[in-house]
Amino acid sequence: xxxxxxxxxxxxxxxxxxxxxxxxxxxxxxxxxxxxxxxxxxxxxxxxxxxxxxxxxxxxxxxxxxxxxxxxxxxxxxxxxxxxxxxxxxxxxxxxxxxxxxxxxxxxxxxxxxxxxxxxxxxxxxxxxxxxxxxxxxxxxxxxxxxxxxxxxxxxxxxxxxxxxxxxxxxxxxxxxxxxxxxxxxxxxxxxxxxxxxxxxxxxxxxxxxxxxxxxxxxxxxxxxxxxxxxxxxxxxxxxxxxxxxxxxxxxxxxxxxxxxxxxxxxxxxxxxxxxxxxxxxxxxxxxxxxxxxxxxxxxxxxxxxxxxxxxxxxxxxxxxxxxxxxxxxxxxxxxxxxxxxxxxxxxxxxxxxxxxxxxxxxxxxxxxxxxxxxxxxxxxxxxxx
Numbered sequence: 001x002x003x004x005x006x007x008x009x010x011x012x013x014x015x016x017x018x019x020x021x022x023x024x025x026x027x028x029x030x031x032x033x034x035x036x037x038x039x040x041x042x043x044x045x046x047x048x049x050x051x052x053x054x055x056x057x058x059x060x061x062x063x064x065x066x067x068x069x070x071x072x073x074x075x076x077x078x079x080x081x082x083x084x085x086x087x088x089x090x091x092x093x094x095x096x097x098x099x100x101x102x103x104x105x106x107x108x109x110x111x112x113x114x115x116x117x118x119x120x121x122x123x124x125x126x127x128x129x130x131x132x133x134x135x136x137x138x139x140x141x142x143x144x145x146x147x148x149x150x151x152x153x154x155x156x157x158x159x160x161x162x163x164x165x166x167x168x169x170x171x172x173x174x175x176x177x178x179x180x181x182x183x184x185x186x187x188x189x190x191x192x193x194x195x196x197x198x199x200x201x202x203x204x205x206x207x208x209x210x211x212x213x214x215x216x217x218x219x220x221x222x223x224x225x226x227x228x229x230x231x232x233x234x235x236x237x238x239x240x241x242x243x244x245x246x247x248x249x250x251x252x253x254x255x256x257x258x259x260x261x262x263x264x265x266x267x268x269x270x271x272x273x274x275x276x277x278x279x280x281x282x283x284x285x286x287x288x289x290x291x292x293x294x295x296x297x298x299x300x301x302x303x304x305x306x307x308x309x310x311x312x313x314x315x316x317x318x319x320x321x322x323x324x325x326x327x328x329x330x331x332x333x334x335x336x337x338x339x340x341x342x343x344x345x346x347x348x349x350x351x352x353x354x355x356x357x358x359x360x361x362x363x364x365x366x367x368x369x370x371x372x373x374x375x376x377x378x379x380x381x382x383x384x385x386x
Contacts, residue, residue, distance in 0.1 A: 028381070040072075044159070072145075130189060232334075235321045240314075272306065303341060304346045333355045348386050360374050360377045
């Protein structure tokens with residue numbers, strides 16, 4: 001019990017003991033960037049939905065975001081492949097694929113009486129799907145990524161599959177369409193290209209073939225998160241819990257993205273209140289300011305006044321506790337991506353992304369720079385407006 005009290009007091013002292021800071025605001029036009037990313041998302045989605053002779057790939061929930069100091073990352077959150085099966089001797093052909101034995105055997109019983117059976121091994125599907133992804137993503141990066149404005153020559157445009165890229169497979173042919181669930185191999189796929197290479201191709205300095213060669217494609221098994229990356233999650237979540245934070249709070253663990261050569265992204269949702277009721281009226285409870293039965297109007301006013309302090313507190317927490325992360329490379333980034341509490345008409349952003357280079361955190365950790373100097377290196381990008 002004493003240990004818990006000491007930890008909480010230490011965290012509170014760290015947060016409330018910081019000096020005032022001058023944070024680095026974004027150097028981009030956020031509305032223009034959001035527009036460019038929306039257009040690019042649609043283009044990528046269309047390219048991924050193109051039909052091929054035997055296979056079709058599709059992606060859902062493609063999300064692009066700008067990361068200050070890195071560039072743009074497109075995350076494909078879910079995918080599917082369709083195999084268009086040809087009829088043999090008038091039968092209804094079905095592709096059987098997957099490791100779910102019970103489901104596979106049940107499907108086999110249902111179709112074997114009337115249908116010819118084709119079996120595709122998972123390894124074959126993985127190779128074919130990876131090749132299609134590579135070709136599609138390279139086309140997007142080389143031919144269309146220049147539509148995203150405001151990027152620096154050193155920035156990169158990356159596309160990645162957020163989860164396992166071996167998706168569900170659909171067999172289409174004959175009398176029916178059958179979906180067979182598959183178990184992926186746990187690998188991740190990404191492709192990236194520097195803005196300078198995109199510009200060189202568009203200006204005719206290099207051929208399209210050379211531009212395609214410069215696309216870096218990586219397929220790798222995600223390693224376990226480093227211990228210091230996990231520890232930071234626990235500390236940051238404690239600092240912004242509903243009984244420790246002095247403004248917005250988190251109520252669940254973040255989704256963590258560890259991207260090779262880029263860094264680590266903690267995806268958090270922040271809240272300001274819990275719904276409550278009084279005499280049948282909808283009210284709000286705001287634990288961080290110890291208020292109960294707050295009306296919607298009063299709640300929104302408090303949320304607006306909280307926002308500036310929220311920005312400062314997050315930036316300060318990143319520096320003070322991020323210095324404990326030593327597993328990141330000097331040029332890799334520590335990023336907090338914060339989805340902000342809902343407040344319609346309040347004029348605060350929908351999402352805020354805080355980022356800092358690991359080298360800055362290491363310099364602060366060994367005393368090469370002051371705390372305030374480190375905090376000033378935190379870059380903030382806001383998107384959307386409520």
